[in-house]
Amino acid sequence: MSWFNREEKNIKTQTTEKKETPDGLWYQCPSCKYVMTTREHKVNHSVCSSCGHHERISAADYFAVLFDDNTFTELDANMSSGDPLTFTDSKAYPKRIVATQANTGLKDALRTAHGKMNGIEITVSCMDFSFIGGSMGSVVGEKIARGIDNAIKMQTPFIMISRSGGARMQEAGYSLMQMAKTSARLALLAEAKLPYISLMTDPTTGGVSASYAMLGDFNVAEPNALIGFAGPRVIRETIGKDLPKGFQTSEYLLDHGFLDFIVKRTEVKTKFTQLLSMLKP
């Protein structure tokens, strides 16, 4: 397929640069210890070619997976968090935000973009786990809401890629209400009869799973992702028992009827294209 070749060209340039730093040449899979070249790993969208382990990737990486020629228009790129509670734990919240922004180069835990996926116009919101555990505060909620507004305005499908430990405690009540805000917009998206694909990646838990992540027309997940309402530690502490093997994995959710299908990252673009093509009016 042509989109795959184009992407490979992009990767080649990156690898050429990396050759100057030999350390960056090899990638060892943390799951099976298989060693592959960084290029091979990148071309494979950070999926291990031996065991299929899906490494956590950024919103930028996921945009490259989905958008043709990695071309897209980002929405609300400069939105940044306020500090409505003047929240301080070991660090004042605004300081935590500024430090995280400096470390990650991100504004917050989610980016929204629209562009073409194999020629189909789509709007995508994708979470960045490296930004305070992908936690959902006002910025995440507002950007998803506006992403959905964009989908309605431009009559595109909406794709949500979740990767989050849940709500952001430092925004307390405001974080909680983002579950309401995003779900309300999804109700409007459904009224507009536009498709909503929710792709859950490792991990998707807490307030994120209990709102927009579980509200897809299609709830799908990458293989072996942790997905659940309560985190495994909380459940273990509450019931005082060990958890069954494979509990709260994508495969477990599929077995229990809460996922439509599991999709490998290397096949996401093809599969979503097929699906959305079938739904065209």
Place this chain on the structure above:
Amino acid sequence: MLLDFEQPIADFESKLNSFKELNAKNLENQAIQQAINTFEQELIKLKKETFENLTRWQRVQLSRHPERPYTLDYLENICEEFIEIHGDRNFADDPAMIGGFGTIEGQTVMFIGQQKGRNTKQRQYRNFGMANPEGYRKALRLMKMAEKFDKPVVCLIDTPGAFPGIEAEERGQAEAIARNIRDMFMLKVPVICIIIGEGASGGALGIAIGDKVLMLENTWYSVISPESCSSILWRSWEYKEQAAQALKPTAKDMLGFGLIDGIIPEPLGGAHTNPKETFDTVKKVIIDELTKLSAASPQERILNRIEKFGKMGVFVE
């Protein structure tokens, strides 16, 4: 049971009572009567001082007071009639989430709420007010039935959270809550939500999308309990007071943030000190709010509901 800040008031009250007994034996003793009058004024002053200056953590404690009225207490006292309806038509009946049609001044209302237990056995039966997915699904079934018969919905929220257990996950706790949140936005009938005790996170929000979201004065509502917040951010359960201060989860805080629509005052000393007054106040609020909400069309209510929650958030661009 007495909370530590209730102790001085209780001591004062018992002193006052002994004077009253003395007075009953010595009819028309002016000195004793005068002392009683002074004591009574002092007591009101002490109560006011104590309860106007409670810390956030103390309000959290009041919200969990073991004598505080629970959902069924409200229904027994404000409804002329109530018929409980069970089951989610899918898996089970969840005793932690109750619901049914009741009448309030002749008007039929669908009441839904989490239910806590009063003694050890009841507490276990009610799972400490922590609903399972079938509880949320029952709640939604009842809301849709209310919509079908054009009856308003009143939700009473009192939960330390949705139950975190293996079976709850197995049966889709996250999906159940998410669906409720989304579908409550589209209900054509008026929806009033009242936090009567604890409003913990998604477990509360799963029945708390309303045209009017109100909190009783001594309740809390936030994304996490102060204890859990303490254990995560301070890595110890010991910082619950600080966590409560940081989370700002009281009715006054939440109203100040614009995250709720109003506060329902409690009797001086808290709802448990005068349940009857509490029931009367809540009943009046429900009737008044329903009258106001009935003036709008279903479409207006739905749009206002979506718009209200849509405005919640603080960010810079």
